[in-house]
Amino acid sequence: xxTSHNFKLTAAAVMLASAxxxxxxxxxxxxxxxxxxxVVAIPVEAVLTRQGQISSSYRTTATLEARAxxxxxxKATGIVQKILVEEGDKVTVGQxxxxxxxxxxxYSLNKEKAELSRLSSELKRMEEMYQRQLISADxxxxxxxxxxxxxxxxxxxxxALKETEIRAPIDGVVARRYAKVGQxxxxxxxxxxxxxxxxxxxxxxxxxxxQQLAQARVGQQAMLQFAGMTPVNAELVRISPVVDASSGTxxxxxxxANAQQQLKPGMFAQVQLQFDVKTDALLLPKxxxxxxxxxxxxxxxxxxxxxxxxxVHLGYQADNTVEILSGLELxxxxxxxxxxxxxxxxLVNVVTVRQF
Numbered sequence: 001x002x003t004s005h006n007f008k009l010t011a012a013a014v015m016l017a018s019a020x021x022x023x024x025x026x027x028x029x030x031x032x033x034x035x036x037x038x039v040v041a042i043p044v045e046a047v048l049t050r051q052g053q054i055s056s057s058y059r060t061t062a063t064l065e066a067r068a069x070x071x072x073x074x075k076a077t078g079i080v081q082k083i084l085v086e087e088g089d090k091v092t093v094g095q096x097x098x099x100x101x102x103x104x105x106x107y108s109l110n111k112e113k114a115e116l117s118r119l120s121s122e123l124k125r126m127e128e129m130y131q132r133q134l135i136s137a138d139x140x141x142x143x144x145x146x147x148x149x150x151x152x153x154x155x156x157x158x159x160a161l162k163e164t165e166i167r168a169p170i171d172g173v174v175a176r177r178y179a180k181v182g183q184x185x186x187x188x189x190x191x192x193x194x195x196x197x198x199x200x201x202x203x204x205x206x207x208x209x210x211q212q213l214a215q216a217r218v219g220q221q222a223m224l225q226f227a228g229m230t231p232v233n234a235e236l237v238r239i240s241p242v243v244d245a246s247s248g249t250x251x252x253x254x255x256x257a258n259a260q261q262q263l264k265p266g267m268f269a270q271v272q273l274q275f276d277v278k279t280d281a282l283l284l285p286k287x288x289x290x291x292x293x294x295x296x297x298x299x300x301x302x303x304x305x306x307x308x309x310x311x312v313h314l315g316y317q318a319d320n321t322v323e324i325l326s327g328l329e330l331x332x333x334x335x336x337x338x339x340x341x342x343x344x345x346x347l348v349n350v351v352t353v354r355q356f
Contacts, residue, residue: 044338062204072194102164109157172198207249215275
C-alpha cells in the first residue's frame with residue numbers, strides 16, 4: 001500500500017512539473033512573438049504629396065557689367081586748367097567735367113569772325129553791283145564761295161574752342177579721374193581723362209549650355225543672389241544666335257535694374273534663370289527618391305502601414321523638390337527617411353509626417 005501511495009505522489013509531481021514547463025514555454029513564445037512584431041514595424045518618416053508651384057531653371061554665375069561706360073578723351077590739345085568733378089560724383093550728359101587752356105582757340109575764332117565780317121560787307125556791296133549788272137556773274141559767284149568757305153572756317157574755330165571743354169558723353173558716375181590740373185593733353189595721344197560708368201542699369205552675361213537653348217526665351221525672369229544682400233530680379237533681354245563651338249555655350253544677357261544704385265559693376269552673382277513655371281504641379285521632396293539604373297522609385301505607405309515600391313517619372317526639379325509626372329497620386333503618403341531598410345510589403349511605424 002505504501003508503494004502505491006508513493007507512485008501516486010511521483011505521478012502528481014511529474015504532471016505539475018510538466019504543467020509549469022508548458023506555461024513557461026508559452027510565456028517565452030509570447031514574448032518572442034512580441035519582439036518579432038516590434039522588429040518588423042520599421043520606424044520611418046513620411047510626407048504627403050501635394051500640389052504647388054515649381055519652375056524649370058538653370059543655375060550659373062555672372063559678373064555685373066555697366067550697360068554704358070565711356071573713356072572720356074580730349075579732342076583738343078592743351079593744358080588742363082580746371083577739374084570740376086571727382087571720383088564718385090554723378091554726372092549727366094553734357095555736364096562740364098574739365099576745361100583746357102583755350103586762349104589760342106579763342107584768338108583763332110576772333111580772327112575768323114573778323115575776316116567773315118569784312119567779307120560779308122564786301123559781298124553785300126558786290127551783290128548790289130551784280131543786280132545792276134556792273135560786275136560779271138563769275139566774279140560774284142567766286143565771292144560767294146569765299147564767303148561760304150570762311151563761314152565754315154568760323155564754324156571749325158568755334159568747334160575747336162568748344163572742344164577745350166571736356167563734357168560727359170553719358171549719364172553716370174565718375175569711376176576714375178585720370179586728369180590733373182597742369183597736365184598737358186595731346187589730342188593725338190588718345191589719353192583718357194575720366195572713366196564714366198552708368199549704374200542705373202547693369203547687365204549680367206551668362207553662358208547657357210547648348211541643351212538649354214530650346215527653353216531660353218527673351219523676357220524670362222532670373223534671380224541674382226549677392227553676398228550679404230537680398231536677391232535681385234533680372235530679365236533675359238538678349239540671346240546670341242551663335243553657339244560657341246569651343247565651349248558649346250550660348251551668350252545671353254540679363255538686364256538688372258539698379259535704381260537705388262546699391263549694385264556696382266564687377267560684383268559677383270549667383271544666377272538662377274527661370275525657364276518655365278508650373279503652378280499646380282504634383283510635388284515631392286527629393287530625399288524620397290531612390291535611384292537605380294537611371295530609374296527613380298519611392299516607397300508608398302498604404303492604410304495597413306505596409307509599403308510598396310513604385311516607379312515615378314520626374315518633371316521639373318528645384319533645390320529640394322521635384323515634380324512627379326506619373327507614378328503617384330495627390331495626398332499619397334511617401335517615405336522620406338528610413339527607406340534604405342525597407343522592402344515590398346514591409347510593415348512600418350510612421351514616426352513623423354513632415355510638411356514641405
